[in-house]
Amino acid sequence: MNFPKLAIGLAAAACCATAAAQSSDSEGDALGLVSAPDAPAAATPAPFKLMLEAAAGVADRRSTGGTAGVRRLSVDLYRAGRLAPGWRYVVSDRIDHVRPADGGLPDTVNSLREAYVGWDAGDGASSLEFGRINLRQGTGYGYNPTDFFRDGSLRTVTSLNPFSQRENRLGVVMLRGQRTWAGSSVALAFAPKLADSRSSDGTSLDLGATNNRDRWLLSASRQISERVNAQALLYKETGQGVQLGASATALIGTATVAHAEWAHGRQSSLADMAGGSSGGEKAGHRYAFGLTYTTAGKLSVTGELQGNDFALADAGWAAAGGAAQRGAYLLTAEQRQDLASRRAALVYLTQKDLLGVRNLLLSAFVRFNTIDHSRLHWAELRYQWPSIDMAVQWQRSSGGALDQWGLMPDRQVVQAVATYHFR
Amino acid sequence: MSEHYGVTMGASVMQRGRRLVLLAWPLAAGLAWAAPDPQELLRASDAIRNPGRPFSVRVTLTDFEGGKQVDSSSLTSWARAQEDSGQFASLIRFTLPARDAGKLILRNGDDLWFYDPGTKASVRLSPQQRLMGQASNGDVVTVNLARDYQASLLAEEDVLDGERRSRKAYKLGLKAGNAAATYANVELWVDAENSRPLKGRFFAESGRLLKTVYYRRFEQQLGRERPTETVIIDGLNPKAVTLMRYSDFATPTIPQNWFHRDHLPRFQPD
Numbered sequence: 240m241n242f243p244k245l246a247i248g249l250a251a252a253a254c255c256a257t258a259a260a261q262s263s264d265s266e267g268d269a270l271g272l273v274s275a276p277d278a279p280a281a282a283t284p285a286p287f288k289l290m291l292e293a294a295a296g297v298a299d300r301r302s303t304g305g306t307a308g309v310r311r312l313s314v315d316l317y318r319a320g321r322l323a324p325g326w327r328y329v330v331s332d333r334i335d336h337v338r339p340a341d342g343g344l345p346d347t348v349n350s351l352r353e354a355y356v357g358w359d360a361g362d363g364a365s366s367l368e369f370g371r372i373n374l375r376q377g378t379g380y381g382y383n384p385t386d387f388f389r390d391g392s393l394r395t396v397t398s399l400n401p402f403s404q405r406e407n408r409l410g411v412v413m414l415r416g417q418r419t420w421a422g423s424s425v426a427l428a429f430a431p432k433l434a435d436s437r438s439s440d441g442t443s444l445d446l447g448a449t450n451n452r453d454r455w456l457l458s459a460s461r462q463i464s465e466r467v468n469a470q471a472l473l474y475k476e477t478g479q480g481v482q483l484g485a486s487a488t489a490l491i492g493t494a495t496v497a498h499a500e501w502a503h504g505r506q507s508s509l510a511d512m513a514g515g516s517s518g519g520e521k522a523g524h525r526y527a528f529g530l531t532y533t534t535a536g537k538l539s540v541t542g543e544l545q546g547n548d549f550a551l552a553d554a555g556w557a558a559a560g561g562a563a564q565r566g567a568y569l570l571t572a573e574q575r576q577d578l579a580s581r582r583a584a585l586v587y588l589t590q591k592d593l594l595g596v597r598n599l600l601l602s603a604f605v606r607f608n609t610i611d612h613s614r615l616h617w618a619e620l621r622y623q624w625p626s627i628d629m630a631v632q633w634q635r636s637s638g639g640a641l642d643q644w645g646l647m648p649d650r651q652v653v654q655a656v657a658t659y660h661f662r
Numbered sequence: 663m664s665e666h667y668g669v670t671m672g673a674s675v676m677q678r679g680r681r682l683v684l685l686a687w688p689l690a691a692g693l694a695w696a697a698p699d700p701q702e703l704l705r706a707s708d709a710i711r712n713p714g715r716p717f718s719v720r721v722t723l724t725d726f727e728g729g730k731q732v733d734s735s736s737l738t739s740w741a742r743a744q745e746d747s748g749q750f751a752s753l754i755r756f757t758l759p760a761r762d763a764g765k766l767i768l769r770n771g772d773d774l775w776f777y778d779p780g781t782k783a784s785v786r787l788s789p790q791q792r793l794m795g796q797a798s799n800g801d802v803v804t805v806n807l808a809r810d811y812q813a814s815l816l817a818e819e820d821v822l823d824g825e826r827r828s829r830k831a832y833k834l835g836l837k838a839g840n841a842a843a844t845y846a847n848v849e850l851w852v853d854a855e856n857s858r859p860l861k862g863r864f865f866a867e868s869g870r871l872l873k874t875v876y877y878r879r880f881e882q883q884l885g886r887e888r889p890t891e892t893v894i895i896d897g898l899n900p901k902a903v904t905l906m907r908y909s910d911f912a913t914p915t916i917p918q919n920w921f922h923r924d925h926l927p928r929f930q931p932d
Contacts, residue, residue, distance in 0.1 A: 265900040268729060269893050270826050270876060274907040275724040275734040286755075286764030286779060317779060319764065319930060327930040329779075357928055364919045366928055375782040405781040417924065424924035460924055465772040465842070468786070468923065490772055494790035533790040597732060625733070625759050660760035 288317040289661040294397075296632070296654020301647065309654060311397060312336045327357045331373070333407060335395045345441040350394045353410045365418050371449075373410035374428060376458065376472065377500050377527075378486045381585035381606065382545040382578050384502035384525030385484035387456055387474040388430065390575040391437065391448040399617055399634060400604070404576075411449045422462040430454040432477070452477040466490040472502075480505045480520075491530075498543075499528040508549050509579070513564075513571035523548025525578070529585070537591040545585065547578035556580075556610055565646055579643055580608040598623040606644070613638020613645045628658040700813035700834050706857035707850065708808050711877070712750065713884040716742035716916035718931075719908045726903040735759055740931070742916045747771060748809050749842065751921040753929070766929060767792075770921045771842050777926040784923045789844060807850070810843040811836035821851045823860045824878025824893055830854040831861075845872065859889065864897075871897030883911040 294311040313336070319329045331353035340346045355370025373392075377383030381401050392408035413430035434447035453476065460470040472484035482504030489497045502525045529543030550572070572579035587604040603618035614637050621630040634652045638645030718740045725733035741752040751770040756762040766777040767787075774787040807813075817833040836848035846867040851860045862875040873896060877889035890909070896902035914932070919925055 266874065266876075266895060267822075267826065269726075269895050269900070269903040270822075270824060270878075272724075272726050272729070272893070272903055272905055274891060274905040275722055275731065288760065288763050288780075290761075317764070319779065321930060321932065324932070327928070357930075359928070362919075363917045363925075368928070373782045378786070402781055402783075405783055417928070419919040419922050419925050421918045422922065424922060426924070462773060462922070465770070468773065488786040490774075490786070490788060492788075494788050496786050496788045496791075498786070531788070531791075533788055535790065539791060597727070623759075623761070626761075628761065658761075662758070662760045 286317065286319050288315070290315040290658060291661070292656060292658045294632075294654050294656040296652060298649040299651040301636075301645075301650045307339070309652065310338045313397065322356065325359050325361070327359070329353050329355055329357075331410075335397060335407075337395060337397070341395055343439050344395065345439075348395050348441040350407065350409055351444055352408065355410075364420065366416065368415045368417075369413075371410040371412050371444075372415060372428075373408060374413065374415065374456075375405065376470070376484070376486070378488050378498035379500045379527035379545070380498075380529065380531075380541050380543050380587050381604070382525075382527040382543070382547075382583070383500060383576075384527060384547075385470070385472050385486050385500050386576070387472070387482070387484070387502075388449075388454070390577070391451070392576065393574075394445060394448070396573075398632070399615065400602070400619070409445060409449050411454075412446060423460060425459045426457070428454075428456045430456075474502075474504075482506075494533050496531045497529070498531070499526075501526045506549055509547075509572055509575070509577060510551060510555060510568055512575075513568040521548075525549070539589045541585070541587040543585040543587070545578050545583040547581060550578055550581045551610070552581035553610055562641060562646060565641055569643060569646060580610045582609045583607060584609055593620070596622075608638070608643045611638060611642040611645075613642035615644045615647075626660050626662060628656075628660075630656040630658075632656060698815065698832060700815045700832070701808060703815075703832055703852050703857060704811070704813040704834060704836070704850070705808040707852045707859045708806055710858055710886065710888055712741075712743075712806060713888075713911070713913070714743075715884075715913055716740070717884060718910075718912050718914055718916070720910040722907045722909070724905045724907070726905070728901045735762070740914070740916050740920065742918070742921070743806065744770065744921075745918070747842070749806050753920055755929070766926050768921060768923060768926060773923075775923045775926065777923070779927075782927060784926055805844075807836060807848065810838060810840055811848060812839045813850075816849070818854065821861055823853075824876035824889075824891070829860055858887075873897050874900075883908075884913065 292313040292315065296309050298307050298309050300307055314334045317331045319327065321327050333350045333352060334347065336347045338346055351371065353371055353373050355368050355372050357366055357368040359366045374388050375386055377386045383389060388411045393404060394409060395407065397403065397407060411430045412433060413428045415426060415428040417424060417426040430450055432452050433450040435451060436447045438445045438447055455475045457473045458470060460468065462468050467487065467489045469487040470485065474482040474484060482502055484502040486500040491497055505520045505522045507520055525547045527543055527545045529541055531539055531541040533539045569579055584607040585604060590601040593599045593601045600621045600623065606615040616635045619630050619632045621628055632654050636644040636647040636650060718738060720736065720738050722736045723734060724731060735756065736758040737754050737756045739752055739754050741750045743749065744751050749771060754767045756765045764779045768775040768777070772789065774789065774792055776785045776787050813834045813836050815832060816835045819831060819833055820828045821831045823829045831851040832854055834850045834852060836850055838846050845864045847865040849863040852858065853860055858880060859877045864872045864875065866872050873894050876893040878893065879889060879891040880887045881890045883890065890907065892906045894904040894906065920929065
């Protein structure tokens, strides 16, 4: 071996030795670390969550052409536990103080989302529950046709993010029984009529929003394989025919989850409901299906196509009248948590540890009305400390003056949100 | 890497064999008879990590970056071997940080669900999504490796254990034997004296090292000495380390129907 080769060989050997030593050193360093103290035993039992959230920002008003401040203070409580062997309870409540207030409601609104007791048979496979229960169905991200108890469930809208909306909604007073086996389950729920109409009292239980007619729901789900799960539903409410529903999820490869959801029934159109006329009932479908793909870089992207045969299509949208009529139509769709457009699409993404910064989370979505081509954009950058979250949210709606998203009162909203989670 | 060790061991044995075949034939035959069955070793190692009955355990996770603590969280895990597959199904409930209290992750093979009591939503996860979160670290703890991997003996060597002591160990190469396996390949060092798992290196299909794991602090739990802490070193960023500490081992009744997504909204253990 001549000198240059020897030098290169020694350098290479030194390099390899250094790399090996570094690896070994880092493992050695790791083995010297000491674990945090064990969580106190008191933290283990029943879940208790108390959260305080404050938001402040600026809205670019489409209607007045100027800007206005927006402020919100929210207190959110969730408590679940055991009353006695076999008996459990859940209480979930939220108070929102919003300025300026949502139309028709006072500044401060209390939402008793859940308050129910449950009884489990000895083997835990059978259960009965009674009270106000937030019973959510469906696999869709932005639209859930089989979520039959969704209408009237939202008292205040604090965010247009579909996940936040699910968090804020009211449950329905019902009696529900469920039986589960190793890979399947059957459930029957009955929600009676308890009041006639919604309440604008901020302290009301608002049973008229959630229990204004008798409703029945029978559901059965089955794990077809480790990769495929499906659910079938039958829903009936006073004055309407039976609606069928089905949903499924499937794992495709190791990084993709497919979801599909469908409902079918005879109903009045949304436009007839908004106009107060019973109109003629017709049969139609509602659906949502999509894919979620996750990269090794912690980015998850969901694409979803949505459809509603009871919503306005091209011709109906063009003939829907002026801003007032269209506003009433959109309000009806919002109250019913229904899709206002015959066809729509959603793209939703989340990026964990954005730019390699631990606990920095980016969430964003775009909703497309594929009939009038208007859009809603929403993005949030959130940093999480152990008890505090700080976030900046941006929301922008775009479209023509009579389009779905072009009719929103705010063209753009930017706000900062601070959340404290009590331990 | 496993092929590399295989070639080295093979050549070495051949050279020695040529020199000693006659003189040492009885001894060689004895050694061959005593050579451990790698799959049996793996099973014995699994049995040390996993109690042979349904169990629950409280887990405290501490995250470090460059030696500095950056996060901590805690959860309780309920696990039970499935009658059909023999693999563990697990239900994890987070207790800390406060924002995550009450959230659940269900894993039954590839049937993975995340449940948030706030949104009442059960969201199906892909294995890739699960790898992003702390729950994936459970894969290196409560998993029946012998069910999903085919083991081969790569070497007998000294290895530094989690307490930084040198131990004589069998180095096993594990190759995923079915689609349910989370990792494509695993290198596992098993204590030659008592089959304790000492160290593992977990690889993706691309060959990328995902994590290096040390099992340590063996204590008497549920009838035998089991590891009560694992040190998990990120494969891409060795400065990112997670310590998982296990306490409050128990054997409550864990019915099979807990591992169904429709049970998640009413999950409330005693």
